[in-house]
Amino acid sequence: MLNSYSSADKVLLAVDCIIFGFDHEGLKILLIKRDFEPEKGKWSLIGGFLKRDEVLDNAAIRILHTYTGLHDIYMEQLYAYSEIDRDPVERTISVSYYALINIENHNTELIQNYHAQWFSITDAPNLIFDHNEMVDFAIRRLRYRTSIKPIGFELLPEKFTMRQLLELYEAILSKELDKRNFISKINSLEILNKLDEKDMQSSRKGSYLYTFNKEKYEEKLLNDFVLNL
Amino acid sequence: MLNSYSSADKVLLAVDCIIFGFDHEGLKILLIKRDFEPEKGKWSLIGGFLKRDEVLDNAAIRILHTYTGLHDIYMEQLYAYSEIDRDPVERTISVSYYALINIENHNTELIQNYHAQWFSITDAPNLIFDHNEMVDFAIRRLRYRTSIKPIGFELLPEKFTMRQLLELYEAILSKELDKRNFISKINSLEILNKLDEKDMQSSRKGSYLYTFNKEKYEEKLLNDFVLNL
């Protein structure tokens, strides 16, 4: 019966996290070599089970923290996966989340202990269960997000060059962008502070470093816009 | 432990459906007067519990069918709600879905038996639990969907006038649209068949009836576009 709580079936509820990072090589995801059955030794998203007294958002935060040591990370719920046999051991529904993290900030020791590893999104291994599908979904969502909210604060080091920002957008959208048009579009958002300092790694002339203007960035996060790149 | 299935907590998993319909009065949702405790007699979304051998999509389809008699309806998963006490009886996570239906097609008797009723989205009663939040989310998603996929096939009668289509978009986006610009933008999608037939209800001149070109409509459903109305 629809109105009967007592006769309804209970299920395991899991959370799986697609953790995005960005470095000079491009956009990456953090994967883990699974150390228990089933599928022991295969690559997988990091995940865990929801606890009785925990909301999904907090489960995702807890799991991320367990594997990376990070707090206060941007996460967003994506989708609930419920195929009957998606997990062969027991009926498990999994809710996916994605996180954006600065690849330099996480606890390296911790991720080594868990046999976790960063993989380029263009070059990631096959994953267990329906995790490939989850990653595809997350990439699509990340692309969409990029067109309505600013991005980068979570993924770039504090100081970065225009080129780095450009390359981040190119990696996410997986297409080349015109440098001049990109710069003027980004500038029109008014979320960047141009520093006097230059980064001299990349060229002899050196390129100006920028930081995000946190206040304006967060204001823009609240109010969606349309950004055609 | 993260890797232990046996010690993980199981929970009830519910599905709640935001069922959208459209008629001459505007955009509506189908609500039900709850006939069991808790919150008996209050208005609620249509919902039910996931069964052990059922995927979420099918649970949503089953629930929609139970209350409306309809099959083959466009539905889309939205979001998982997991606040600890969202359902006071027992820990229940609910996954929301939305459906688009032609308001004239459902089984009227059936919805009467269930004390279900259509409410204008601008004028709906307060709902139990977190169902108001679910409805808000669904409306936002419907608006977004409208900007990247064609809409109307699911919500309008087979033959409809341009004005009806315009009013549907206005109701969804909750803003006035310029008639001429709207028509040329819609026509540029090339998803409509203009019939020779006219609808004479609305005026002395009569207005042409259209149908959706199902093939092209479905082709557009697969490949997103950007439609600025």
Added chain:
DNA sequence: TTTTGCAAGTGTAAAAACTACATTAATAAA
């Protein structure tokens, strides 16, 4: 100290998209 090489930085003109808007057309009812 001069020259060389390298990526950074910068502006504009043409094309496309979008907006605002008012008159004529077709028909039924009086």
Added chain:
DNA sequence: TTTATTAATGTAGTTTTTACACTTGCAAAA
């Protein structure tokens, strides 16, 4: 046949977007 009512239709002005190439500043090498 006149009147009343809503449907149908096109364009000019503005804004946005796109495509594109040369100069600058610096460090390293000659």
